[in-house]
Amino acid sequence: MSGMETSGKPMDTSAIGGCAPDAAICARGIVRDFESGQTTIRVLHGIDTDIKPGEMTYVVGESGSGKTTLISIMCGILWPTEGEVKVFGTDIYSLSDTELVNFRLNNIGFIFQQYNLIPSIDAAANAAVPLIAQGMDIHEAREKAKVLLEKLNIADQADKLPSQLSGGQQQRVAIARALVHEPRLVVCDEPTAALDANSGRRVMDLLREVAVAEDRACIIVTHDNRIFDLADRILVLEDGEVTHDGTEMPDDH
C-alpha cells in the first residue's frame, strides 16, 4: 500500500511517492503485459502519475506507445498486470467486479473514438443511457439529457437517430452521454479523430467548458496537434514510459 493513511485526514505523502489526497487519479507502478502467442509483451513499464482535478490532461505519444492501455487502466476497464489505481481515493482494482462496474457507472464518463451510439434510439435517449442504466425513468432521463444537448448546441437534434446526424453532432451526443450523470472523471480516446479541424476544435472547446470543473478531471488521448493548446497538462508516452510531463508540448515534438 502506498497511501499511508492515518485516522482522520489522509496525509499528503505525494512528496515521497504516495498519493496526493485530492488527486483525481493516482496511479502507481502500473505495468501491463499482453500475451501475444508464446511471447509476453510489456506495454507499460511501471507508470506513476497523478491526474489533478480541475485540469484537462492530454496523453499523447506515437501509435503503439501505450496511451489507450494506460487510460483504460486508469478508468477501470482494463486490469493492470501490476500496480495500483486510485480514483478519487478508491482503490478500484480491489473492488469486486460488480462494485467496479457500478463505480464506473457513478463516477466515470467515457467518450469513444467511434462514438458507439446505439443506432435505433434517438440522440436524447443515447445521451441518457448512463442515467437509464442507473435506473432512472426513461422520460426523466431524456429530459435531463436534453438540457445537456442544449448546452452542446444540438437540442434541435434530440429526436433524431444517430444515422441522421453528422459526425460532429454524433460526437456531441457522445459527449452528452459522458457527462449526463455528472461523473467526476471523463476519459476520452481520440475524441476528434473523425472530425474535421473546425468541428474538432468546437467539440473540444465545449468539452472543456462542461467537463472541467474544480472537482472534476478530464483525460484525453489524442494525436491531434490542432488541439494541443487546449491542454492544461500534457503527458507524453514513449514505449510505455512517461517521457514528458508539463503544460506544453516538448520542443522536439
Place this chain on the structure above:
Amino acid sequence: MLWIAIRMLTGDAQKFYGLLFGIAFSTLLITQQLTIFVNLIERGASGVYNAPEAEIWVMDPVSRTTDVNYAMPSTALDEVRSVPGVEWAVPHLRAAASVRTSAGDLEGVAIIGVDDATLIGLPERLLEGDKSILSRPDSVIIDDGGVVNLFENGEEPIGQRLELNDQRAVIRGIADSIPSFTSQVTLYTKYSQALNFVPGTRNRLTFVLAGVSEGLSAEDVAARIEQQTGLKAETRQEFADAGVSFIVENTGIPTNFGITVVLGFVVGVAIVGLTFSLFIRDNIKQFGALKAIGVTNAKIVSMVGAQAALVGTVGYALGVIGTVVFIYAFSGNPFFKGFYIPWQIPLISLVSVIIILAMTGFIALRSVLNTEPAAVFR
C-alpha cells in the same frame, strides 16, 4: 435498460423480422405437422368412434383393428350373449367391395353391416336422410367423405344407384362420420343386406358389438368374454388405441412427420442462431460501450433475454395463429374433417421455441459477455 434492448432489436428491422420469421416458421412447421400427424393416426380409430354405442368389441383372436379383421363363425354371437354381464350383443360386418358408379368408374368401398333390429353400429348422426330408411330394400347410407370421393362433379348423392359387387344399391342417406385413415368410401347398410352385397365366404360375422350391464366395468366383462368364449374382446378405448398403434407401427408416417418436425427445429435453430449471432455481432460495440459505461453482465443477460423473449413470444404466436388459420382454411376439405389441435402440441412447440432461443441466445450472449470493456477503445 430493457427498453433499450427492445429498441436495439426492433430498430434493426431486417434482423428482427428474420428472427420472427425463424421462430414463426419453426412453430408453424412443428405445430402444423404434429397436428396433422396426431389427427391422422387417430383416424386409425375412426371405425371405433363411428360406432359410439359399442362398449366392447368382440372379434377373432387374430383381428387387430376395425379394418384388419378375420371373420368368426356366426355362433359367436350367441356365445357372447350368454356371457354374464353382457347386456346386449349385436352382429357387425365389415367387408371390402367394389362399386361401379353411374359415371362408370370403379371404386373400392368399405361395407359396414349394422344390426337389423337396433341399427347399433351406425354413426350417431346423419347429415341427410333418416336411419329408418335402411329398412327399405337395397338401401345404403354413405359417409360424407365418400360423397366427395364418389361424386366429384357434385351430383346429388341421394337416390343414386350403385352397382355394388353386381348387386343394386341405392343411396338414401349421408352419415356424419370421421373419415377412415385411407379416406375410403364407406357404405352402411343392414347386416342382412350386407350379406347380400358380400357373398361367398362361410364366416361373415366380423365383430360382435356388446353392451355392459349396469354397474359392471367394460374391462371386467371383456375379460370374462375372452375367458368364456376364447374370442378376443376389447373395450372401446383399447380397440381405439389398437387402431392408432397399428397405423404407427405399420406405416412410415411417424418417421415422415418426425423428420419434418426435426427439420422445423433445425431450420429454426439455423435461422434464429445465424440472425441472432449477426445481430449481436453488429451490436457488439454498443454492448461493449454499455459494459464500459457501467452495465453489469447480469443486466446484459437480462437485455438479451428480453430480446429473445420478445422474438419468442411474437414469433410463437404468429406460428400458432398460422397453424389455426391453416386448419381452419382447410376445414371444408374432407381430409381435414374433425381436425383439432390437442393442447399438448402448442406446448411442445413452445418448449421447442424456448430451447431454440436458449441455445442460440446463449451462443450469441457468450461473445457479449466475453467482450472486454476495454475493447471499446480499440
